[in-house]
Amino acid sequence: MKSCDEIALQLLVEKSIVAPEALDSLKDVLKPGQTLIEGLISEGFSTEQQILELLAEEFSLSIVDLSVLDSGQIDHEYQDRSSVLESETLIYDLGAGSAKAAIIDPLHLECVDELAQ
Numbered sequence: 001m002k003s004c005d006e007i008a009l010q011l012l013v014e015k016s017i018v019a020p021e022a023l024d025s026l027k028d029v030l031k032p033g034q035t036l037i038e039g040l041i042s043e044g045f046s047t048e049q050q051i052l053e054l055l056a057e058e059f060s061l062s063i064v065d066l067s068v069l070d071s072g073q074i075d076h077e078y079q080d081r082s083s084v085l086e087s088e089t090l091i092y093d094l095g096a097g098s099a100k101a102a103i104i105d106p107l108h109l110e111c112v113d114e115l116a117q
Contacts, residue, residue, distance in 0.1 A: 004055060005037050011054045018045050
């Protein structure tokens with residue numbers, strides 16, 4: 001299980017969005033390869049957006065809706081789809097000496113460290 005999944009599950013229980021008993025019963029009906037988070041979403045216990053908002057709030061992060069970014073905000077010269085998926089980051093909104101980065105998994109600490117350097 002990914003660390004962000006574990007934290008999301010903990011937050012869902014702490015915020016009383018999902019009862020611990022629901023997690024236990026859900027484990028018995030998961031499809032092969034399905035995570036608890038995927039099961040919670042498919043069974044209607046939570047939504048992906050709700051989980052993202054919980055994680056963002058917990059770690060003081062912003063949620064970036066990449067679908068609304070203007071293509072002029074993305075540096076296509078250095079990033080194509082495969083490099084974004086491989087690096088799990090998207091550099092956007094380039095300005096004078098600055099840029100913003102969206103990270104697919106904000107708890108992937110190696111990725112955050114690489115960006116910081």
